[in-house]
C-alpha cells in the first residue's frame with residue numbers, strides 16, 4: 001500500500017504563547033512539535049507498511065522550520081517527504097491547505113491518505129475531509145483501527161459515549177486518525193542519520209498558487225480571555241437595596 | 257513520579273545554534289527519558305537499583321557507542337552526542353554514567369586501540385546491549401594519580417597473567433568484559449590496556465555498598481589474582497598513560513553536557529515550584545527578590561555552560577579540540593550544576609529534601625560527577641598547566 005501522511009507542525013502543547021502584533025495569531029518564537037494525532041497517523045502508516053509492504057510518504061506545508069516534522073518522520077521510517085515551503089502556508093484555511101496538497105500530489109498515486117483527526121492549534125478537523133472531497137475519494141473520520149481486506153479496508157470509528165462504528169470502504173480513501181490508535185515509536189539515532197539520504201521534494205507557493213483562492217475563513221482577533229472583576233457596594237435600607245439589586249441584575253447584567 | 261514536568265530550558269535561543277538533526281537527537285532522547293526513566297528513577301534511587309530493563313530499549317535507540325562509525329553504531333557528531341548525554345543526565349547521572357562507560361570508556365578504546373577481530377567480537381554486541389563493559393583504571397591507592405598504579409601484567413608464553421585491585425569501577429559486577437589498565441613488566445612497566453572477560457578464573461567483582469550518590473548505577477571493586485588471558489586480548493594500540501586519558505577525554509566531554517542536563521532539571525523544577533508556592537501575603541515566592549536572584553544565577557550559568565559545551569563540541573567535530581578545553585567544560589559545568597542543585601534545594605524549602613522532586617538526587621549524584629573523570633581540582637591543575645606552562649601537580 002502506498003500511503004500519504006499529512007503532518008503539521010504546531011506550537012508545543014505547554015509552550016507559553018504570545019500574541020503577534022496585529023492580534024490575529026501567535027508570535028513565531030515558540031517551540032514547535034508534531035501535531036499529536038499526526039504522529040499517530042504516521043505510526044499507523046508505518047505499521048500498515050510493515051504488514052502489507054508499500055511506501056510511506058509524508059507531506060507538510062509551512063515555513064522552513066516545518067521541515068523538522070518531515071525529518072522526524074523520515075527518521076522514524078517514512079520513505080520520502082514533500083515540503084510545501086513558504087511562510088504564507090501558515091495562514092491558509094483548511095480548504096486552501098487541502099487544495100495545495102491536492103495540487104502537490106496530482107502526479108502521485110496513493111491507496112490511502114492519512115491525516116490527524118484535527119490540529120492542536122486551529123482545531124478545524126477539516127483538512128482531511130475536504131481533501132477527500134477534492135480528490136473525489138471516500139473518507140472516514142476518527143479512526144481507531146484499520147484492517148485491509150479483499151475489497152478494500154475495514155475501519156473502526158470512534159463515536160460519542162463509548163460507541164464504535166465499523167465501516168467497509170473501497171480504496172483509495174482518506175482517513176483521519178485519532179490519537180491513541182497505536183503506540184508511538186521513537187526515532188532511532190541511526191534512523192536520524194539515515195534520514196539525511198532520503199528524498200525530500202520541495203514545492204514552492206508558486207507551484208500550487210493557481211489552485212488557491214482567497215481564504216474563506218479568517219481570524220479577525222485573537223485575545224487572552226480577559227479577567228474582569230468589579231465590586232460595587234449598595235447602600236441604604238434593606239428594601240431599597242433589594243430593589244436596586246433586582247434592577248441591576250435585570251437591566252445591567254440581564255441575568256433575570 | 258516527579259511532581260513537576262520538565263518544560264525545557266532555552267534563554268537565548270540556543271536552539272537556533274543547533275542543526276535540525278541535533279535538535280531531533282535531543283528531543284528523541286528527552287522523550288525516551290521522560291517516558292521510561294523519569295517514572296521509575298526515584299524508586300531505583302531509593303532501592304539502589306540499576307534499571308537494567310532499560311538497557312535493551314536504550315540499545316534499540318542507538319545510545320551505546322553512538323558517536324562511533326560502523327559496527328551498528330550511529331556515527332553521530334559530537335554535539336549530537338553531547339545533547340544525548342544532556343538528556344540522559346537530566347534523567348539521572350547514574351544512568352548517564354552507565355552509558356558513558358559503555359560508550360566512551362569501553363567501546364571507544366576497543367574501536368580506537370583494538371584489532372579488527374576484537375572490534376567484531378565486542379562492538380556489535382555492545383551496541384546491541386547484549387554485552388556490557390567496565391573500565392578499570394582507578395585503584396584503592398591511586399585515583400588522581402593513576403600513573404602510580406600497582407596492577408601488573410606479566411607475559412607467560414602466549415598468555416598474560418594479571419594481578420591487582422581496581423576500585424570505584426562503574427558497572428563492575430554487571431560487566432561481561434573489563435578494560436583493565438596494567439603495567440607490563442616485560443615492557444619497562446609501560447601502561448597498556450587489556451580486555452578481560454569477567455568470567456575468567458581469578459577475576460572477582462564486588463559492589464560498593466552504602467553509597468549516597470549514583471545509587472541507580474553499579475559501582476564495584478575488582479580483584480584479579482593470577483587472571484590468565486590470551487595475548488590476543490591485549491589492546492595493541494595502547495601504550496602509556498595517554499591511552500586511558502584519551503578515553504577519559506571522550507567521557508569528560510559527555511559529562512560537560514550531562515551536567516547541563518542535571519542543572520536544567522534543578523532549575524526548571526525550582527522555577528516552576530517558585531511560581532506555584534505561596535508564602536507571605538498570598539504571593540508566589542518567585543515574587544521575592546532573593547528567589548529571583550537565585551533563579552537568575554542559575555539560568556545565567558546554565559546558558560554560559562551551554563555555549564561553552566557547544567564550542568568545545570564544535571572544536572571536537574573539527575578535530576581542533578585540546579584536552580584543556582574539555583577540562584574547562586567538565587570542571588565549569590559540573591561545578592555550576594552542583595551550585596544550581598543547592599540553590600534549587602533551597603528554593604523548595606522542606607520539599608527540597610524529599611524525592612517527590614529530583615533535586616536532592618541530582619545534588620548527591622553530582623558529588624560523584626565532580627570527583628570522577630578527574631576531580632574539579634585536578635582539572636584546575638590541567639588548565640593551570642596549559643596557561644602557565646608550569647606543572648603544579
Ligand SMILES: Cc1cc2nc3c(=O)[nH]c(=O)nc-3n(C[C@H](O)[C@H](O)[C@H](O)COP(=O)(O)OP(=O)(O)OC[C@H]3O[C@@H](n4cnc5c(N)ncnc54)[C@H](O)[C@@H]3O)c2cc1C
Pocket residue numbers: 357390391392393394396397398399400401423424425426427469470475624627628629630631632633634648649
Ligand atoms: C561513583 C564513582 C564511579 C567511578 N567510576 C570509575 C570507573 O568506572 N573507572 C575508574 O577507573 N574509576 C572510576 N571512579 C574513580 C574516580 O575516577 C576517582 O574517584 C577519581 O579519579 C579521584 O580519585 P580518588 O577517589 O582516589 O581521590 P584522590 O586522588 O585521593 O583525591 C582526593 C582529593 O585530593 C585532591 N588531589 C589529588 N591530587 C592533588 C594534587 N596534586 N593537588 C591538589 N589536590 C589534589 C583531589 O582533587 C581530591 O579532592 C569512580 C568514582 C566514583 C565516585
Ligand SMILES: Cc1cc2nc3c(=O)[nH]c(=O)nc-3n(C[C@H](O)[C@H](O)[C@H](O)COP(=O)(O)OP(=O)(O)OC[C@H]3O[C@@H](n4cnc5c(N)ncnc54)[C@H](O)[C@@H]3O)c2cc1C
Pocket residue numbers: 533535536541544545546547602603604605606607609
Ligand atoms: C527534616 C525537616 C524537619 C522539620 N521539622 C519540623 C518540626 O519539627 N516542626 C515544624 O513546625 N516544622 C518542621 N520543619 C519545617 C521547616 O521549619 C520548614 O521547612 C521551613 O520553615 C521552611 O518552610 P517551607 O519548607 O514551607 O519553605 P517555604 O517557606 O515555602 O520557603 C521556600 C523558599 O522561599 C524562600 N522564602 C519564603 N518567603 C520568602 C520571602 N518573604 N522573601 C524571600 N524568600 C522567601 C525561603 O527562604 C525558601 O528558600 C521541618 C523541615 C524539615 C525539612
